[in-house]
Amino acid sequence: MSTPQLPPVVTVKPTDVRYPALRRGFNQRWLARPEYVRLVSTPQAVVTALSEAVNQEPDDVSRDRVTVRSGGHCYEDFVCGDDVRVILDVSPMCDMYFDPALEAWCVEAGATNWHGYSHLYPMSGRALPGGSCYSVGLGGHITGGGYGLLSRQAGLTVDYLYAVEVAVVTEARTVELVVATRDDPDPERRDLWWAHTGGGGGNFGVVTRFWFRDLPVPPRKVLLTARSWNWADVTRESFTRLLNAYGTWFADHQDPDTASGRLFALLALNHRAAGTINLTVQVDAESDDASDEGTAALLNFLEAVDPQSGPKSRPMTHSIAEHAAVPDAWTPRLMPWLTATQALNGSGPNRSGKYKSAYVRTPFTRPQIEAMWGYLGNNDQTRHLTNKEALIQIDSYGSAVNTPPRSATACPQRDSIMKMQYQVYWNRPSDDDPGHEAESLKWIRDTYRATFADTGGVPIVGGNTDGCYINYPDVDLDDSDWNTSGQPSSQLYYQDAYPRLQRVKARWDPLNVFRNAQSIEPSSGT
Numbered sequence: 001m002s003t004p005q006l007p008p009v010v011t012v013k014p015t016d017v018r019y020p021a022l023r024r025g026f027n028q029r030w031l032a033r034p035e036y037v038r039l040v041s042t043p044q045a046v047v048t049a050l051s052e053a054v055n056q057e058p059d060d061v062s063r064d065r066v067t068v069r070s071g072g073h074c075y076e077d078f079v080c081g082d083d084v085r086v087i088l089d090v091s092p093m094c095d096m097y098f099d100p101a102l103e104a105w106c107v108e109a110g111a112t113n114w115h116g117y118s119h120l121y122p123m124s125g126r127a128l129p130g131g132s133c134y135s136v137g138l139g140g141h142i143t144g145g146g147y148g149l150l151s152r153q154a155g156l157t158v159d160y161l162y163a164v165e166v167a168v169v170t171e172a173r174t175v176e177l178v179v180a181t182r183d184d185p186d187p188e189r190r191d192l193w194w195a196h197t198g199g200g201g202g203n204f205g206v207v208t209r210f211w212f213r214d215l216p217v218p219p220r221k222v223l224l225t226a227r228s229w230n231w232a233d234v235t236r237e238s239f240t241r242l243l244n245a246y247g248t249w250f251a252d253h254q255d256p257d258t259a260s261g262r263l264f265a266l267l268a269l270n271h272r273a274a275g276t277i278n279l280t281v282q283v284d285a286e287s288d289d290a291s292d293e294g295t296a297a298l299l300n301f302l303e304a305v306d307p308q309s310g311p312k313s314r315p316m317t318h319s320i321a322e323h324a325a326v327p328d329a330w331t332p333r334l335m336p337w338l339t340a341t342q343a344l345n346g347s348g349p350n351r352s353g354k355y356k357s358a359y360v361r362t363p364f365t366r367p368q369i370e371a372m373w374g375y376l377g378n379n380d381q382t383r384h385l386t387n388k389e390a391l392i393q394i395d396s397y398g399s400a401v402n403t404p405p406r407s408a409t410a411c412p413q414r415d416s417i418m419k420m421q422y423q424v425y426w427n428r429p430s431d432d433d434p435g436h437e438a439e440s441l442k443w444i445r446d447t448y449r450a451t452f453a454d455t456g457g458v459p460i461v462g463g464n465t466d467g468c469y470i471n472y473p474d475v476d477l478d479d480s481d482w483n484t485s486g487q488p489s490s491q492l493y494y495q496d497a498y499p500r501l502q503r504v505k506a507r508w509d510p511l512n513v514f515r516n517a518q519s520i521e522p523s524s525g526t
Ligand SMILES: Cc1cc2nc3c(=O)[nH]c(=O)nc-3n(C[C@H](O)[C@H](O)[C@H](O)COP(=O)(O)OP(=O)(O)OC[C@H]3O[C@@H](n4cnc5c(N)ncnc54)[C@H](O)[C@@H]3O)c2cc1C
Pocket: 025, 026, 067, 068, 069, 070, 071, 072, 073, 074, 075, 078, 079, 090, 109, 110, 130, 131, 132, 133, 135, 136, 137, 138, 139, 140, 141, 143, 144, 145, 146, 147, 148, 200, 201, 202, 203, 205, 206, 207, 208, 322, 346, 347, 348, 471, 472, 516
C-alpha cells in the first residue's frame, strides 16, 4: 500500500471557492488580488512553482510581485499587497523530524508555532523558544528572529538555527535550491544562513526547511499567574510606580542562570476603554513552595509590581488582543510547561490591526511614562475613545537573549531588557460596523510618537531604546511625518548588520524578486 501524499501543487484562481480566503492573511486589513495562489507541498514543487512564477508575463504590469506565505501573520501588506501577482503558500509543508544527515531537527517552513509545541516537543523533549500564538507560521517567525516566553531562559529561535534550505532565483531567472549551514565552507552560503537569523522573511528566496541543533529543553513545570487591575483603581501615581517597578525589576534580573533571570512577563497596558490593565507571568518552578527558587522569584517580582499598598489586582477574566485570559490563575498555578503554553495559546480574532515596536534597554524615562499614561485614555485626545482593543504590550526581554555576540546573528538587539508592542484592532467596515480604521490608526501613531517624542517619534538606536523588531514591521518608520529621527527603518531594524544583509541580497536575489515596502535594498557594489 502506498503512503497517501498531498498533491505537490494546488493552484487557486479567482473563480475558485477558496480564493476569497486565500487572497488574505490573518490581518484582514490586507487583501491581495493575485492571478493565483499556489499551495506547494514539497521543496521540489517550490522550485517548479517559483520558476514558473518568475518567468510569466504579468496580465497587469502594475501587479507584478511574487510573494511567499507561511502562516500569513504579516503585520503589513508584504504578502497580500495590491501589487501582488502570485502568492506562493508553503503552509502544506509542515512536517518536523530528526534528520540524521545534518544531525539536526528539521522543521518545514510551513509549520506553525503550534506544530512546534504539539509535535516537536512531544517527539524530542525540545522546543523552539518562539511565540505563544499558535497560528504564527515559522517561515516568517524564524527568519525575523522569533521570541517568546522561553526566550529569557533560552534566547531566540535563531540562536539554534543550524541550516536553512532556500529556493533562490538566479540572474538568468532559473531557480536553485540551496542548503546553507552555519559552518558552511562556502562563505556566500554561510552568509545566506546568517541572513536568515533575523534578516526577515520575504527578502532572499523561499525558505523550504530549517534545521536546528541543540534546541533547549523546556522546564518540567512552570508557575503561571494572570492578574488584572481595574483602570478605575489606577492613579497616575500608581501607574508610574508600576512602570518604574517593572522596568527596574527586569534591569536588575538579567542572569539566565537564576530563576529571576528566566522569569517572563507580559504587561498589557490596555486603553482605559478596556477597563483593565493585564499582567501574565511565567517562571520555571518545581513546586509552589516559597523555598523553591522559581516560586521565590515570582513572589519577589509580584511584591515589586503588585504590592499590597497598590491598587488591588484581580483574576484576569477577559482576553485582550492575542492572548487568552487565564481566569483561575490569580494565585500562581503550577502546571506542566506544555499545559501552560496551551493555556496562553491564542491568536485573537481575525480582524484588521496595526502594530509598532520598540526595544528598551533601561527602565522607562519619566516623559515616556507620562506619554503612555496620557494616551491610554487619560488625556483630552484619547479620553473619548471607545476601542477596547488598543494597547501597549510590554514584554520582558534580555537574559539569555543577551548572551550571544551582536554579530553572531542578524538580530543585533542584544542588550535590551524589555520589548514593546503597540497594537490596535478594528473590524473591516460593514453595514453594522463602520470599523473605525482612521481613529485607530491615529491613536497608535500619536501614542507611539508621543512616547518617543524626545527621539524624533521613534525608539532610536542609542539612549534607552534600541530600534524596532522586523517581525513587527511598521511602514510608518519610513514616513517623515512619523519619523524625524534621521534613522530609517533599515537602521532601526538591523543597525550595523544592514550592509552585510545588503550584500547577501545582491548575491542571492540579484533580480530583487523578493521585495516589499521595507525589504532589504541590494548593495550596489559587491
Ligand atoms: C497573533 C500574533 C502573535 C505574534 N506573536 C509573536 C511572538 O510571540 N513572538 C514573535 O517573535 N513574533 C510574534 N508575532 C509576529 C510574527 O513572528 C510575524 O508576524 C511573522 O513574520 C509571521 O510569520 P508568518 O509566516 O505567519 O507570516 P507570513 O505573513 O506568511 O510571512 C511574514 C513575512 O515572512 C515572509 N515569509 C513567510 N514564509 C516565508 C518563507 N517560507 N520563505 C521566505 N519568506 C517567508 C513573508 O513573505 C512575509 O514577508 C506575532 C504575530 C501575530 C499576528
